[in-house]
Amino acid sequence: MKVRLQALAVLSSALFALVFLGAEKPRPRVEPIKARIGVISIITGQGAGYGEAITNGIRLARDEVNARGEVYIDLKIEDSSGKQEQALSAAQKLIHSEQVVAIIGPTLSNEMKVVGPEANASGVPIMGTSTTAKGITQIGKYVFRNALPESQAIPASIGMAVKKYNLRQVALLYGNDDVFTKSGFDTMKEVSENRKLRILTVQEFQKGQADYKAQLTKIASLRPDAVFCSALYEEGAVILSQARKMGIKVPFVGGNGFNSPKVIEIARDAADGLIVATPWFVDRNDPKVKAFVAKYEKAYGKKPDQFAAQAYDAFHIVANALKAAGAADRDRLRDALAATKDFDGVLGKFSFDAERDVVMEPNVLIVQGGKFRVFQ
Amino acid sequence: MEWINPYHLQVASFVLINVILGTSIYVTLSTGQLSLGNAGFMSIGAYAAALLATKYALPIPVGVAAGALLAGAAGALVGIPSLRLSGVYLAIATLGFGEVIRAVAINWESLTGGAVGIAAIPQMGRVVLAGARDLGFSPASLGLKPNQFISLTVFLILLVAAVLTVAFFLRLGRSRVGRAYAAIRLDERAAEASGIPVTYYKVLAFSQGAMVSGLAGALYAHATSFISPADFTYHRAVEILVFAVFGGSGHILGPAFGAAFLTVVPEALRAISHYRYILYGVLVVLVVIYRPQGVIDPPLLRRMRGDRAAEAA
Amino acid sequence: MFLEQLINGVTLGSIYAIVALGYTLVFGVLDIINMAHGEIFMFGAFVGMLLVSKAGVPLPVAFLGAIAVTGAMGFLLERAALRPLRSRPGASNLASLISTIGVSILLENAAHRIFGAGNHPFETPFAEIRFPVGPVNVYLVQVLILLISLLLMAGLALWLSRTRGGKALRATAEDLTTAGLLGVDTDRMITVTVVIASAMGGVAGVLIGMAFNYINNQIGLSMGLKGLAIIIFGGMGSVYGAMAGGLILGLSETFVVAYGSSGYRDAIAFVIIIGVLLVRPQGLFGQAAPGTGH
Numbered sequence: 001m002k003v004r005l006q007a008l009a010v011l012s013s014a015l016f017a018l019v020f021l022g023a024e025k026p027r028p029r030v031e032p033i034k035a036r037i038g039v040i041s042i043i044t045g046q047g048a049g050y051g052e053a054i055t056n057g058i059r060l061a062r063d064e065v066n067a068r069g070e071v072y073i074d075l076k077i078e079d080s081s082g083k084q085e086q087a088l089s090a091a092q093k094l095i096h097s098e099q100v101v102a103i104i105g106p107t108l109s110n111e112m113k114v115v116g117p118e119a120n121a122s123g124v125p126i127m128g129t130s131t132t133a134k135g136i137t138q139i140g141k142y143v144f145r146n147a148l149p150e151s152q153a154i155p156a157s158i159g160m161a162v163k164k165y166n167l168r169q170v171a172l173l174y175g176n177d178d179v180f181t182k183s184g185f186d187t188m189k190e191v192s193e194n195r196k197l198r199i200l201t202v203q204e205f206q207k208g209q210a211d212y213k214a215q216l217t218k219i220a221s222l223r224p225d226a227v228f229c230s231a232l233y234e235e236g237a238v239i240l241s242q243a244r245k246m247g248i249k250v251p252f253v254g255g256n257g258f259n260s261p262k263v264i265e266i267a268r269d270a271a272d273g274l275i276v277a278t279p280w281f282v283d284r285n286d287p288k289v290k291a292f293v294a295k296y297e298k299a300y301g302k303k304p305d306q307f308a309a310q311a312y313d314a315f316h317i318v319a320n321a322l323k324a325a326g327a328a329d330r331d332r333l334r335d336a337l338a339a340t341k342d343f344d345g346v347l348g349k350f351s352f353d354a355e356r357d358v359v360m361e362p363n364v365l366i367v368q369g370g371k372f373r374v375f376q
Numbered sequence: 377m378e379w380i381n382p383y384h385l386q387v388a389s390f391v392l393i394n395v396i397l398g399t400s401i402y403v404t405l406s407t408g409q410l411s412l413g414n415a416g417f418m419s420i421g422a423y424a425a426a427l428l429a430t431k432y433a434l435p436i437p438v439g440v441a442a443g444a445l446l447a448g449a450a451g452a453l454v455g456i457p458s459l460r461l462s463g464v465y466l467a468i469a470t471l472g473f474g475e476v477i478r479a480v481a482i483n484w485e486s487l488t489g490g491a492v493g494i495a496a497i498p499q500m501g502r503v504v505l506a507g508a509r510d511l512g513f514s515p516a517s518l519g520l521k522p523n524q525f526i527s528l529t530v531f532l533i534l535l536v537a538a539v540l541t542v543a544f545f546l547r548l549g550r551s552r553v554g555r556a557y558a559a560i561r562l563d564e565r566a567a568e569a570s571g572i573p574v575t576y577y578k579v580l581a582f583s584q585g586a587m588v589s590g591l592a593g594a595l596y597a598h599a600t601s602f603i604s605p606a607d608f609t610y611h612r613a614v615e616i617l618v619f620a621v622f623g624g625s626g627h628i629l630g631p632a633f634g635a636a637f638l639t640v641v642p643e644a645l646r647a648i649s650h651y652r653y654i655l656y657g658v659l660v661v662l663v664v665i666y667r668p669q670g671v672i673d674p675p676l677l678r679r680m681r682g683d684r685a686a687e688a689a
Numbered sequence: 690m691f692l693e694q695l696i697n698g699v700t701l702g703s704i705y706a707i708v709a710l711g712y713t714l715v716f717g718v719l720d721i722i723n724m725a726h727g728e729i730f731m732f733g734a735f736v737g738m739l740l741v742s743k744a745g746v747p748l749p750v751a752f753l754g755a756i757a758v759t760g761a762m763g764f765l766l767e768r769a770a771l772r773p774l775r776s777r778p779g780a781s782n783l784a785s786l787i788s789t790i791g792v793s794i795l796l797e798n799a800a801h802r803i804f805g806a807g808n809h810p811f812e813t814p815f816a817e818i819r820f821p822v823g824p825v826n827v828y829l830v831q832v833l834i835l836l837i838s839l840l841l842m843a844g845l846a847l848w849l850s851r852t853r854g855g856k857a858l859r860a861t862a863e864d865l866t867t868a869g870l871l872g873v874d875t876d877r878m879i880t881v882t883v884v885i886a887s888a889m890g891g892v893a894g895v896l897i898g899m900a901f902n903y904i905n906n907q908i909g910l911s912m913g914l915k916g917l918a919i920i921i922f923g924g925m926g927s928v929y930g931a932m933a934g935g936l937i938l939g940l941s942e943t944f945v946v947a948y949g950s951s952g953y954r955d956a957i958a959f960v961i962i963i964g965v966l967l968v969r970p971q972g973l974f975g976q977a978a979p980g981t982g983h
Contacts, residue, residue, distance in 0.1 A: 043649045044798055046907055049807030079649040083644075084600060084607065085390050089643060092383035092527075115600040121502070122382075122523050133492065176952050177482045179607060182491040182791040203946070206482075206955040207909035208787070210901045213953075214946035228901040235809050240901045241810075247826070266810045266903055327420045460970045464722060468921040469966050472959025479956030609912065614790060621787040621906070650802065657795025661788050665773045668784035 002060060016215055029142030033070040037318060038094030040087055040105035040115065043079035046208070049262075050307050051079075051107055052131060056133050057301050057311035058104060059290075065319040068373055077360060081348060085110035087327070088118060093176045095122050101328045102337075104200065104314055109133035109179045117144045125334040129314040130307055132256070138358040144356045146314045146347075149183035151228070153256040153362045157190045157277035158228065160364040160375055161253045167226050169198040171219040173239065174230035176204040184255050192228065200224050209287050216243050223269035226251045231306070233260035237267045244270035251275055258361070260305040275375055279363040280306035280346040284363075292346045313345035380445030382521065382527035387598055389527075391639045392534035393592050394543050397617040400570045400588035403545060405580040405625050406554075407563040412613045413454060416474030419608035421447040422597040427487070429598070436500055440594040448583045456581030459575060481605040493604025498532055500598045501526030511563045512686040531600055537595060538632075541588060545628050557581055573604055577672020578680060616632025622663060624670020633672050693825050694947045695940075696759055700831045702939020703838035705894040707932035708916035709923065710934045717926030718882045724789040728796035729887050733894030734758040734904040735804050736942060737809045748815050754846050755891035761888025766792060767880050771781070775879075795854055800906035802896020808905045811898035830899050837896065841889060842932045849928065858882060862926070875965040918958040922965040923973030933973060937961065 017210040034357050039058055042051030062075050078090035087106045094100045095118070101127040106115055112131040119126040120140030128136060133225055135186075137143050161167060170192060174185035177194060192199055200222040203215040206324055216239070219227060229252050231239060236258045243252070244267070251273045259278040264271045282303055296304040304312070320343065321336035322328065343350040351359040366375040397414060404411040421443035427574060428439035454473055461469055481488045488494070505515065505526055515525035548554045554555045556577045559567040597603050614640075622633020641659065645652035708730065715723045715853050733755040740751040770788040818829040849855040860868040861878045869875045897912065898904045914940060920926075923934025945957050953960075965973060 008755050044653050044801065048801055052806055073934055077649070078646060079652070081653070086642070088600060089383065089386050090646075091391065092386040093646070094522075096381050096383045110493065110602070110604055110606055113493070114600045117499070117601055121526070135495065179490050179492050179604070204951040204954070208907055210897065210908060210911065211697075213701075214694060214943040215951055217690060217693045217697055221693075238901065238903050245828075245902070257759060262807065267809055268812075309742070310739065370544065387913060449980050457967055461966055464716075464925065465921060465966060465972070468917060469962055472918065472962045475959045476956050476963070483950075483952045618787055618790060619781075623782045625783065651798075653798040654795050654802070657791045657793070657798065660791030660794065661770050664788040664791065664821050667769070667773050668777050668781070 006324050011275070026094060031287060032069050033322055033326070033328060034072045034074070035059045035097060035101045035322055036074040036076060036147040037315075038091075038098060038100035038103045038105075039075060040090045040094070040103060040107070040111070041076040042082045042107045043077070044354075045083075047082045047107060049231075050130060053305050054107060054311040056296070057129075057304060057308035058315045059077060059298060060296060061312045061315035063317070065316065067144045069299050071319055071322050073322075074209065076100060080111055082108060082111070084111055091115040091118055091126075094297050095119065095124050099251040101322070101330055101333055102258070102318055104129060104311070105317055106131070106316065109136060109183075112140070112143075116140065119143070123330050123334075125318075125330060125337055127314050127318060127337070128309040133183050135308065141338075141356070144337055144352060146317060146350060146358055147310055148256050148258065148360050148362060150360050152358070152360070154184060154230075155186045155191050155277075156362045157253050157275050157364050157375075158188065158195070158209065160277075161251060161275050162197070164375070165225065165251060167197060169200050169224055171222060171224040171227050172202045173215060173219065173227060174202075174204060175207060175232075177206050178232070180232060180257055181230045184257065184322040186348055187255075188228045199245040200262050201362055205231075205239075207235075208240075209235075212239050212242050213246065216246050216248060219248055220248050224250060228253045229258065230255065232257045237263040237265075237271070239281075240274060241267040249273070251366075252364055256280075256306060259365065260347065261303045261305075261372075262305060264367060264372075269370065271367045274367040275364065276366075276372075279310040279362050281358045281363050281374070282330075286367045288344070288345075309346050313347050313350065314326055316345055317343050317350065319369075330352040359361070364369040380524045380528060382523050385527035385531045386518065387640065387643050389531050389534050391636045392531070393596050394619060394635035394639050395538045395594040395614075396595070396624065397616045397633045398635035399541050399590065399628065400585045401576065401616050401620045402585075402625060402631040403583035403588060404581050405620060406549070406557045406561060406602065408564065408576050409458075409578060409582065410464075410565075410617075411458075411582060411585060412467045412610075412617060413451075413469045413470035413473045413586070414616045415476040415608045415610065416470075416614035417447040417451055417586040418593035418596070418612070419474075419477055419603075419605070420450050420586075421593030422607070423481065423488060423494070423593075424590070425594035426497045426597040426603055430494060430496065434505060436498060436598055440591065442596065442603070443594035444587050447540045448587030448592075451583040451586020452579055453577040458582065461577060468572065471610055471613055474608065475610055478496060478605045478608055481486040481608070488605070490606060490635050493606075494597075495602045497597050497601045499526070499530070501528075501603040502531075504529045512621035514536040516582055521651075527673060534567060534595060537591065542628060542632060549628065552579070553577070608669070618660065621670060622660060624667075624671060624672040625675060626673045627657040628674040629677065629688065630670045634670070637671070690815065690947065692823070694943050695831075696827060696831060698883035698940035698943035699936065700834055700939070700945060701899060701935035703918055704961070705898055705912075705915055705919055706838045706839060706932045706935025707793055707889065708912055709817045709892065709919040709935050709976075710838075710928065711889045712916050713880055713920045713923070713926055713931040714845065714886040714889075715926065716920060718854040719771070719785075719879060721771070721785040722789070722917065723766075723883070724786060724913070725770070725792040725796060726886065726890055727764070727909030727916070728800070729791045729909070729934050730890035730897070730967055731800060731904070731906060731909030732762060732796065733891030734763065734811070734898045734908065735800065735809075737895035738809060738904055739902050742767070743814050748813055752892060752895055756888045756897050757856060758883045759889075759891035759894070760888040763884040763890075764880065765920050766887070767883040770858075770936075771883065772876070773881070792949075793913075797906055797909065804906060806906070808903045810812065811902055811904050813899060816899045816902070817884065817948065827838070834896050834900060836891065838922075838935070841892070846928045854881070883920050896979075918962050920972075922962045924972030927972070930974030932970060954967070 080087035107132045116139035120142045133151040175181035227251045256278045259276040324335040325332040342350045364375040365372045423447045424441040425443035428434045619634040620631040624630025718860045736758045737751045737755040819826045856871045921935035923930030
């Protein structure tokens with residue numbers, strides 16, 4: 001019922017937005033606004049799985065936008081290999097050689113911390129679609145993001161889980177050599193302490209680790225009511241499958257990074273009982289989401305994850321801002337981007353706050369019977 | 377001045393940092409010791425410079441010098457017990473040292489910020505621009521945009537650092553120290569028998585190599601303005617080794633060439649992004665097979681010099 | 690919990706040992722570190738995974754398929770990246786180190802193009818079989834891994850010490866030229882060694898997939914680094930050193946998590962290396978004086 005109401009609200013506001021936009025601006029029949037937009041993503045090396053989803057989402061959005069005919073966008077995609085130097089070189093190439101009007105990416109927060117200041121100093125709007133660490137948009141007024149930080153996602157999922165299962169004592173598990181998972185863990189710890197949960201143990205793992213049994217055995221022996229796990233889905237799925245195999249049956253609570261159809265693909269039944277908070281819900285009863293999922297599946301043979309969805313929305317946000325700016329001008333585009341309000345995408349309603357950061361309501365989802373469902 | 381493209385300067389800047397790193401592995405190799413601890417020493421230099429600049433607001437040159445010296449001291453500390461090891465044992469033990477340093481950087485959060493790293497390190501180009509503006513200078517007077525000026529400054533500082541480093545070790549090679557290094561590399565026992573204090577020189581070379589890595593790390597921190605443990609994984613150490621062996625470890629210009637060439641190749645192959653590292657791998661194999669001693673070796677240099685002399689005559 | 694952690698440690702250690710055996714065999718004969726070994730067993734893991742989950746063949750056939758592919762890769766590796774260097778007088782061991790690094794970069798990226806990025810599930814019904822031992826559950830896979838590692842170790846040790854081929858191999862390892870003069874076909878011996886080591890990589894790959902339930906194109910890198918660490922402190926070229934080193938590392942990594950700090954888990958291998966080498970520069974089971982690396 002609640003879902004249906006939400007969908008109705010989203011739908012009606014979408015209609016409203018359409019009416020208002022249509023009323024305010026006459027459709028330009030002349031030449032579309034031509035612009036070149038750069039993308040920095042991970043095409044080769046570790047993390048290429050995320051880069052693939054991101055570039056897929058962006059290409060899909062590009063085709064839609066170009067087909068509409070109001071703006072025509074020429075996409076330049078550069079590989080960073082997940083390395084900061086390569087990301088910086090790619091950014092310089094896009095800014096100075098390709099003369100792009102804006103950049104979408106890079107994939108990692110680390111990369112953004114190197115690329116962001118450069119783009120900002122050059123006056124090029126840059127928007128992260130997956131950079132969730134603290135202090136990203138604070139780099140400068142040209143830096144944006146539409147990736148929901150874990151500091152917003154995790155309190156939501158923990159809050160619901162605590163209420164529903166009456167959790168008292170928990171175990172924490174996180175990747176300590178990655179900015180994303182580390183930031184997520186900091187939030188988990190803070191929320192757990194605020195809610196007076198007893199933290200039985202804190203376990204760490206490192207990137208590329210294949211075997212989590214030692215950590216999980218320790219967690220299992222302490223019998224927690226739940227495991228709070230800050231991991232990206234690639235590691236997360238493996239952790240879940242190894243945990244269930246060892247007989248840890250309690251719920252796993254994660255953030256936005258843990259949310260992906262890939263978790264179910266890899267962990268199968270073991271994924272049941274995973275609770276995540278995310279703006280992306282693949283089975284949302286919303287025509288926009290359904291159309292996006294269908295198109296994506298047709299083009300790439302798999303369901304989109306939140307990386308693809310965030311990149312897809314990011315591209316549309318930039319394209320809309322470009323339309324509002326009226327010309328392929330970096331400064332006008334920046335101002336138009338900053339003014340984005342109540343953009344209605346596949347992730348729901350989206351606005352930037354005063355610091356160009358995300359304003360979004362995450363949904364809390366749980367995996368049941370091999371499917372993400374709304375957690376109630 | 378439109379032709380000054382910050383992108384090209386950026387790539388050139390990374391080339392220069394890698395040239396310094398290539399030199400660092402060459403220096404220890406010139407005594408026959410294969411050290412793969414360069415990524416670890418590089419991180420010591422980078423973290424020291426970054427912390428001194430961000431926490432204590434010390435001027436950049438002070439931090440860079442301190443970073444290099446600290447790395448050099450660490451090199452001496454690691455070098456002494458490493459005297460017992462050689463060949464691959466030394467290589468993997470020093471590689472292990474680098475990994476341990478990285479684990480410390482990840483876990484010692486109060487100092488290093490852990491995985492989150494250190495951001496907002498003063499970038500040398502921007503600092504120079506700010507200083508110049510205070511003195512009433514505007515890059516426009518040279519016909520440069522601010523970001524062109526910044527990139528050019530970084531490039532020039534790194535160029536000076538790289539040239540000085542290579543020149544120093546070129547000269548050292550012709551000095552008593554350099555001849556002692558070469559003697560140790562050829563035959564350690566014979567060198568010892570002829571009265572060369574082998575232990576002293578081996579530790580010296582180790583420490584010098586570490587210092588150069590630390591210098592590269594400190595410059596890297598001030599060029600990218602952000603560092604984290606992910607910058608100093610063993611991939612970096614292996615990459616530096618490839619620079620040296622690919623370019624040629626028999627002469628200091630070999631690693632410099634290797635660093636320059638192998639930094640530019642992935643950039644030049646951007647057009648085929650999906651396949652560029654496959655091609656990179658093929659290229660490394662082919663060159664090593666056709667020139668196993670490295671692209672640049674002393675006979676080649678002699679030939680080039682001879683040709684030039686012949687042309688001049 | 691101790692017993693469970695012990696089982697975890699022994700399983701992990703056995704896997705490390707199988708990986709390390711591949712390195713140590715090649716090093717023992719050729720005096721070079723084959724940096725492409727990790728990527729070869731990664732390919733083995735993918736072949737095994739495709740055969741089991743996509744083609745639905747029985748597990749033993751998957752093992753054979755993986756062995757065939759990695760063995761062939763070993764053959765190609767020897768022909769393309771090692772043999773051309775052997776005939777060249779100027780080539781140091783560093784040259785072959787770099788050429789195998791080149792092959793590993795090539796293979797890692799090729800695997801990304803061929804098999805796709807990210808993790809792939811590795812599922813076999815066999816991996817689900819378990820039985821209770823006292824208070825804990827033991828998976829049959831864990832027993833199998835330990836058995837295979839012991840079998841491979843014993844087989845290799847026997848082959849090297851007792852058979853004609855093994856003797857020829859040791860002669861080749863001792864002195865390439867003299868062995869050649871004495872009528873040993875050294876090129877063939879070296880090819881056989883690299884092929885056997887790579888085939889063992891195929892076995893290792895499939896076992897890793899079954900033990901951890903997933904594979905990706907990066908496992909060669911992370912597991913390979915551990916294998917490298919093991920042969921150093923186990924003693925280069927020593928079969929028993931690889932086995933003992935693998936178990937020591939697996940157990941230390943597990944128990945540092947159980948009773949210490951999991952934050953340092955990945956660094957423990959290198960702490961052990963540094964510790965062991967300071968006391969015994971030739972490694973635990975190493976016989977040759979150090980310095981043969983050049």
